[in-house]
Amino acid sequence: MQLRGFNGFSYADVAVELHVTKASLHYHFAGKADLGESLIRRYDDRFARALAEIDGRRGGAPAKLDAYAALYGRALEGERMCLCGMLAAEYQTLPEAMRRAVVEFFDRNEAWLADVLREGKRSGSLDYPGSARDVARTIISTLEGALLVSRPYGDEAHFHAASRRLLQSLRRAPGR
Amino acid sequence: MQLRGFNGFSYADVAVELHVTKASLHYHFAGKADLGESLIRRYDDRFARALAEIDGRRGGAPAKLDAYAALYGRALEGERMCLCGMLAAEYQTLPEAMRRAVVEFFDRNEAWLADVLREGKRSGSLDYPGSARDVARTIISTLEGALLVSRPYGDEAHFHAASRRLLQSLRRAPGR
DNA sequence: GTCTATAGGCAGATAGAC
DNA sequence: GTCTATCTGCCTATAGAC
Numbered sequence: 001m002q003l004r005g006f007n008g009f010s011y012a013d014v015a016v017e018l019h020v021t022k023a024s025l026h027y028h029f030a031g032k033a034d035l036g037e038s039l040i041r042r043y044d045d046r047f048a049r050a051l052a053e054i055d056g057r058r059g060g061a062p063a064k065l066d067a068y069a070a071l072y073g074r075a076l077e078g079e080r081m082c083l084c085g086m087l088a089a090e091y092q093t094l095p096e097a098m099r100r101a102v103v104e105f106f107d108r109n110e111a112w113l114a115d116v117l118r119e120g121k122r123s124g125s126l127d128y129p130g131s132a133r134d135v136a137r138t139i140i141s142t143l144e145g146a147l148l149v150s151r152p153y154g155d156e157a158h159f160h161a162a163s164r165r166l167l168q169s170l171r172r173a174p175g176r
Numbered sequence: 177m178q179l180r181g182f183n184g185f186s187y188a189d190v191a192v193e194l195h196v197t198k199a200s201l202h203y204h205f206a207g208k209a210d211l212g213e214s215l216i217r218r219y220d221d222r223f224a225r226a227l228a229e230i231d232g233r234r235g236g237a238p239a240k241l242d243a244y245a246a247l248y249g250r251a252l253e254g255e256r257m258c259l260c261g262m263l264a265a266e267y268q269t270l271p272e273a274m275r276r277a278v279v280e281f282f283d284r285n286e287a288w289l290a291d292v293l294r295e296g297k298r299s300g301s302l303d304y305p306g307s308a309r310d311v312a313r314t315i316i317s318t319l320e321g322a323l324l325v326s327r328p329y330g331d332e333a334h335f336h337a338a339s340r341r342l343l344q345s346l347r348r349a350p351g352r
Numbered sequence: 353g354t355c356t357a358t359a360g361g362c363a364g365a366t367a368g369a370c
Numbered sequence: 371g372t373c374t375a376t377c378t379g380c381c382t383a384t385a386g387a388c
Contacts (some may be wrong), residue, residue, distance in 0.1 A: 008185040008269040009382065024354050027384065064236040081265060089257060089265035091327045095186040103328050130341070137325070138318075138338040145321020149313070151267045152279050165306070169345050200372050202365065261357060 002080035006090050006098070008037050014063040032097040040101040043083045044108065046073070049110050060173055065139070068113065069163040072143045074157050085144040099129025110136045120170075135170070142166045178256035180260055182212050182266050183276070207269040209275040216277040219259045220284065223247070226286050227283045237296025241315070244289065245339040248319045252332050296346075303348040311346070316343045 001009065011022045011032065018025075029035035041096030054067045074080050084105045087094060091102065113136035128135045146162035177185065187198045187208065194201075205211035230243045251258050260281045263270060267278065284285045289312035296302030322338035 005180065005181070005183065005266055005271050011383090012380075020353095021355060022382085023384080024355080025353060029254075030383090032382065072331065073267055078267065085321075085324060086265055088324045088327050089262055090184065091183055092255065093180050099328065106258045106325065106328060122246065129335075133335040135341070138322075138341050139335055140323040141325045141334070141338040142314075142318045143321070144324055145261075145312075145317040145319070148261060148264045148324060149317045150284060151264050152275065158313055158317070161306075162317040165311070165314050168305075187365085188362075194373095197373060199366080199374080203371060206365090208364065332353080 001036070001039055002083050002086055003078065004073065005086050007093060014089055033097060036095070036098045040083065040087070040098060040105065044101065044105045048108060049107070052110075060125045062114050063127050064116045065113075065120075065126075065167050065170065067145060068116075068139075069167060071165050072147055072155070073159060073163070076150065076159060079151065079154060081151065082144055082147055085147060087146070089148075101131070105149060106140065109140055113139055117170075124171075125172060126170050128170055139166065177212070177215055178251065178259050178262060179254065181262050182208075183269060208274060211275045212271070213277050216259065216263070216274060216281065220281045224284060227285075236299060236301045237292050238301050238343070239347065240292045241289075241296075241302075241343050244290070244292075244315075245319060245343060247337070248323055249332070249335060251323055252326065252335060255327065256332060257327065258320055258323055261323060264320070265324075282316065285316055289315055295347075301348060302346050304346055310331065315342065 002068075003009075012026050014035075015022045015025055030164060037104055038146070050071055057063070057067070059067075072082060084102050087098065087102045088106075091099060096104070110133065114132040117126060117128065117132040117135050119127070121132070142162060143166075146159045150156065150158040190211075191198045191201055200209070205214060226247055227244075230240055233239070233243070235243075248258060258318060260278050263274065267275065268293050270278070271308045286309065290308040291303065293308040293311050297304070297308070318338060319342070322335045326332065327336040
């Protein structure tokens with residue numbers, strides 16, 4: 001799904017890769033929509049665990065944002081896309097249950113980022129105009145877009161240029 | 177393609193909408209890849225014409241960037257995605273000719289933006305660190321990402337929050 | 353829980369009449 | 371240039387043996 005999208009792979013593809021038959025897959029995931037939703041939930045869980053791990057480290061808000069961006073960067077290995085970014089593109093063709101799971105992923109990310117942003121502003125390590133929620137959304141958009149546009153170029157530099165510039169713009173400008 | 181992606185529509189869908197048969201479509205576009213490539217080229221041409229129109233207006237670099245962002249915003253009508261943003265997501269499954277056309281679209285945009293950015297810096301209306309090319313890439317990434325993430329929310333505010341913040345960050349800070 | 357076999361439908365594509 | 375008719379292949383999904 002991260003490589004080819006929900007509409008770009010089949011039960012047959014998965015069956016070959018796992019050395020089982022399509023029928024066996026149907027035993028575990030009754031329909032393709034169930035498989036899709038399960039994969040989103042697993043992705044969301046893993047992401048949430050990674051965020052909790054970041055919260056557990058010592059380091060201020062800027063370091064947390066750096067670590068957050070690095071999570072996205074991992075998708076570049078294997079020319080993958082963020083799973084939910086991919087599904088945002090295919091959103092109009094997704095079954096309802098998958099749509100809900102995608103939105104929940106973004107909501108969770110937005111909430112975590114907004115907390116970090118408020119913490120950073122309070123401690124003076126970050127500065128930004130407007131609401132933490134809007135900035136959180138901008139961060140998600142920028143990172144997703146950077147991954148997206150990197151794909152045709154097979155070029156990590158595309159991603160890193162955008163992510164570095166974004167994080168830099170949120171750090172408190174020293175001389176102001 | 178902008179709504180459902182290249183893998184999300186069929187000849188049958190198009191035939192119904194145009195009140196013709198699939199066979200008639202095959203007369204004009206031998207294969208789906210030909211149809212896809214033609215649509216990218218048409219999109220690219222229209223975009224290039226819109227950029228030339230922006231160049232023809234009076235108004236400095238900041239106004240041009242605003243107009244550029246507004247082009248992306250138009251896709252939000254009808255919950256569409258930028259065609260090439262959509263195809264960037266599906267890139268791994270695209271025929272080679274379509275891949276090339278997608279990259280050409282992004283290259284053209286990058287070149288146009290880099291020109292505007294250099295012009296803005298020369299005239300003092302814009303300020304940014306790093307190369308114009310890197311900033312151009314960041315602009316494209318951010319706008320594509322803002323469109324992408326807006327989709328699950330059906331919410332233009334998502335897009336506009338990110339695009340406004342981006343353009344603001346490039347305007348020369350008055351007090352520096 | 354995995355398999356073989358197959359259903360039923362839709363995909364992209366072509367032949368050939370008009 | 372558009373049509374009807376059809377092909378071949380893949381899709382998701384199911385039945386039922388082991």
